[in-house]
Amino acid sequence: MEEIRKKVEQLLLKTQKPARYIGGEHGSVVKDKSKVDVRFAFCFPDVYDVGMSHLGMKILYGLKNAVPNYWCERVFMPEKDFEALMRENNIPLYALESLDPIKDFDFIGFTLQYELSFTNVLEMLDLAGLPVYARDRKGLTPIVVGGGPCVCNPEPIAAFFDLFILGEGEEVNLELMRLYEKMKPSAPTKEEFLREAAKIEGIYVPQFYDIAYNEDGTVASITPNVPEAKPKIRKRVIADFDHTYYPDTFVVPFTGIVHDRVVVEVLRGCIRGCRFCQAGFIYRPFREKDISTIASETKTLCEQTGYEEVSLSSLSTSDHTKITELLTTLSDYTDKENINLSLPSLRIDTMSKEIVDRIAAVRKSGLTFAPEAGTQRLRDVINKNLTEDEILRTCRLAFAEGYQTVKLYFMLGLPDETDEDVEGIAELAQKVVELYYQTPKEQRGKSVQVSVSCATFVPKPFTPFEFEPQATPEQIKHKQGHLLDCIGSKKIKISYHQQNVSVLEGVLARGDRRLAEAIYCAWRKGCTLDSWDEHFRFDLWQEAFAECGTDTAFYANRRRSYEEITPWSHLDYLVSHEFFVRENKKAHEAKTTRNCAEGCSGCGIKKECGGVYCG
Amino acid sequence: MAEMLQPKNQNLRLTKYEYRLVFSKEGRARYISHLDLLRTFQRVFKRAGIPLWYTQGFNPHAYMMFPLALSLGTDSRVEILDIALTEKLPFDEVRDRVNREMPEGMSIISAGEPVMKHTEIAFAEYEIRFCMTGMTGSETEESFLRFGEQEKIEVEKRTKKRGINLVDIRPHINILGTDRCEGLAVISLRLPAGTEFNLNTNVVIEAFESFCGSKVDLIYTKRTKILTKDLENFI
Numbered sequence: 112m113e114e115i116r117k118k119v120e121q122l123l124l125k126t127q128k129p130a131r132y133i134g135g136e137h138g139s140v141v142k143d144k145s146k147v148d149v150r151f152a153f154c155f156p157d158v159y160d161v162g163m164s165h166l167g168m169k170i171l172y173g174l175k176n177a178v179p180n181y182w183c184e185r186v187f188m189p190e191k192d193f194e195a196l197m198r199e200n201n202i203p204l205y206a207l208e209s210l211d212p213i214k215d216f217d218f219i220g221f222t223l224q225y226e227l228s229f230t231n232v233l234e235m236l237d238l239a240g241l242p243v244y245a246r247d248r249k250g251l252t253p254i255v256v257g258g259g260p261c262v263c264n265p266e267p268i269a270a271f272f273d274l275f276i277l278g279e280g281e282e283v284n285l286e287l288m289r290l291y292e293k294m295k296p297s298a299p300t301k302e303e304f305l306r307e308a309a310k311i312e313g314i315y316v317p318q319f320y321d322i323a324y325n326e327d328g329t330v331a332s333i334t335p336n337v338p339e340a341k342p343k344i345r346k347r348v349i350a351d352f353d354h355t356y357y358p359d360t361f362v363v364p365f366t367g368i369v370h371d372r373v374v375v376e377v378l379r380g381c382i383r384g385c386r387f388c389q390a391g392f393i394y395r396p397f398r399e400k401d402i403s404t405i406a407s408e409t410k411t412l413c414e415q416t417g418y419e420e421v422s423l424s425s426l427s428t429s430d431h432t433k434i435t436e437l438l439t440t441l442s443d444y445t446d447k448e449n450i451n452l453s454l455p456s457l458r459i460d461t462m463s464k465e466i467v468d469r470i471a472a473v474r475k476s477g478l479t480f481a482p483e484a485g486t487q488r489l490r491d492v493i494n495k496n497l498t499e500d501e502i503l504r505t506c507r508l509a510f511a512e513g514y515q516t517v518k519l520y521f522m523l524g525l526p527d528e529t530d531e532d533v534e535g536i537a538e539l540a541q542k543v544v545e546l547y548y549q550t551p552k553e554q555r556g557k558s559v560q561v562s563v564s565c566a567t568f569v570p571k572p573f574t575p576f577e578f579e580p581q582a583t584p585e586q587i588k589h590k591q592g593h594l595l596d597c598i599g600s601k602k603i604k605i606s607y608h609q610q611n612v613s614v615l616e617g618v619l620a621r622g623d624r625r626l627a628e629a630i631y632c633a634w635r636k637g638c639t640l641d642s643w644d645e646h647f648r649f650d651l652w653q654e655a656f657a658e659c660g661t662d663t664a665f666y667a668n669r670r671r672s673y674e675e676i677t678p679w680s681h682l683d684y685l686v687s688h689e690f691f692v693r694e695n696k697k698a699h700e701a702k703t704t705r706n707c708a709e710g711c712s713g714c715g716i717k718k719e720c721g722g723v724y725c726g
Numbered sequence: 727m728a729e730m731l732q733p734k735n736q737n738l739r740l741t742k743y744e745y746r747l748v749f750s751k752e753g754r755a756r757y758i759s760h761l762d763l764l765r766t767f768q769r770v771f772k773r774a775g776i777p778l779w780y781t782q783g784f785n786p787h788a789y790m791m792f793p794l795a796l797s798l799g800t801d802s803r804v805e806i807l808d809i810a811l812t813e814k815l816p817f818d819e820v821r822d823r824v825n826r827e828m829p830e831g832m833s834i835i836s837a838g839e840p841v842m843k844h845t846e847i848a849f850a851e852y853e854i855r856f857c858m859t860g861m862t863g864s865e866t867e868e869s870f871l872r873f874g875e876q877e878k879i880e881v882e883k884r885t886k887k888r889g890i891n892l893v894d895i896r897p898h899i900n901i902l903g904t905d906r907c908e909g910l911a912v913i914s915l916r917l918p919a920g921t922e923f924n925l926n927t928n929v930v931i932e933a934f935e936s937f938c939g940s941k942v943d944l945i946y947t948k949r950t951k952i953l954t955k956d957l958e959n960f961i
Contacts, residue, residue: 129757129798137829
């Protein structure tokens, strides 16, 4: 450690935001190595500013460190300037608490939040001084594990991992570490350990499955090759969500990060069932925390961190069954302490005016809506239950209060989308602008700005749209052009996501094991930090796909039959295949499905998982 | 009872009690930038439950003032932070409560009443332990002494109005002593500091780099004193 520390200290003066690379923050956990039996390097495969904002890491960091003889440390992807300095000076990737090289740890865990972080995993393993392919890491340790939402189809990166953890990590992480602690004294081989690990529910060891392919390139079969490997691996769910572990302090960074505040998770899962949304299905069922739990976690965390802002985290905060009472309780506390309460993902239509006023008193930012599609028909296709009336009613109120900006989020390339749906986006934006001018001059603000942001739809596994072809770049280009032609007002600003990023995301999201070579090849060519526009090199990715003979259209732009064996069909996220098929059929008929609060639609989640509306 | 009459909103509490804190910033904490330091202290005070006084403007914020910024990467045990509280707390209590919440490498060394004005700061002293690439500690030391014997040391200075021009910094560099320790040269310097004219150690070291045509290999900089124009300690 001393040697790394000395080298790093000299380099920090030559890098941007050096506080990201040296640790020492309030709340970081430093333990006496001689009293630690299992060391876990928790890697977030993106830069510090992003990774430090991630709630899952905060939870698992606290959870593991609460065990006296386990030590979990944080590791992030260095920016390109510091990465170059590390390589020049032979500094291996180290953990921020001990500054020890992570190659000597028992576990190296990656959280896989988005497909575009895959090359960062390879980069970090390589920076650590480890072979990137799991088959080349012969010893027992470090055991390289992966978790997070992308694990619902980890096949493209399966070759780089020893095992994956499916679903929620609070229980299974400790089960895995306990197994290791128990087996470690007998010095097992890696295979012996992995075979035992495969018996734990939620643990998927990719090397224990053989994949066969059909002549047309689709998967023919997925077959376990050891007795311990189950034919289907089920994701883990915390049934008693209200009583599950939640940290009582966070690591408080010195340098600014993306979400620099206390975050309290109020509910998990989503009742809505929007058909494009992977999070809405893989985090099912809908569970929530008690108001008293949320209030006490808020108070403890504010006191322990010294933050003056708290944010509630969930997929849709206003779906909490006691939302008004919750906000009243919390704002009583935050008002008293001069703490700012921020509420992302809030549906204004469900709340009383009193609460809206109370929250709005803090900061009059802008209004944001995510209609996702331009016409009611297409919103029915995707099961997004937000009507034009609701949007316009809220905008009318907001303009009368002096609001001046409205953001509207849409997707282009949704299944069954026509030019008429694209025109609908422009029409809706225009209606919002007109609403501003209809507001009496003495009430409304000085001017109005309607920002329309259009993402490209990427079909994801474990959604009713997993069968759908992704729109081709040409189709998207046509839609974007058409939309621009339809915009008449200077008050409307249109922005797009970078198209090539969506292409890559689409290939990786529904890819299979044969993509590992292309990912390796792209990384070798220098692709890392792909989610950053300034670093994204689509030309190199295209070269890599060409060299590896990858047909990207096969993965992204092909319609899959309901019967096709998908690369992820041995993974069980508890929502049934039959439900996805049913939902897909209804989508093509533009028929909506009620949300869980209105009544069960039989998605397949069992009552035992603790869902508020299940059973 | 007196406390109950205080307005709940701290912004409306007008009485303020001023404190001058002397703090250390060393080790891992030396990489906290000046901007981040402000944020770090805000959170430390919040955790420690120190009742900071808020400014009374349109955008109320906790009053905190660092009269002399410290360069990133420089250690110090003489840094100054002025704060104001809405309640009078004993100096030792403020120090101890804050110290319980400080991150690694930072602590309050003393708390007291401000005596001097910020404008009285005129100099700072530094101890620089370093060696140049391809040179031993004693070679670095000898070379630095020769560097100091020059009549003029001109450096480029960028100004908004006149672009880049040359400034002679030689008259401002006061070499207090040199030594060697564990293979490094140890240089003690006194440089002008404060609002009127400030000379950063980095500027001196960069000038030295071009003088000896070599880059710094290893360097540890420490601020040892903050002084008035009469060379009294700033208190």
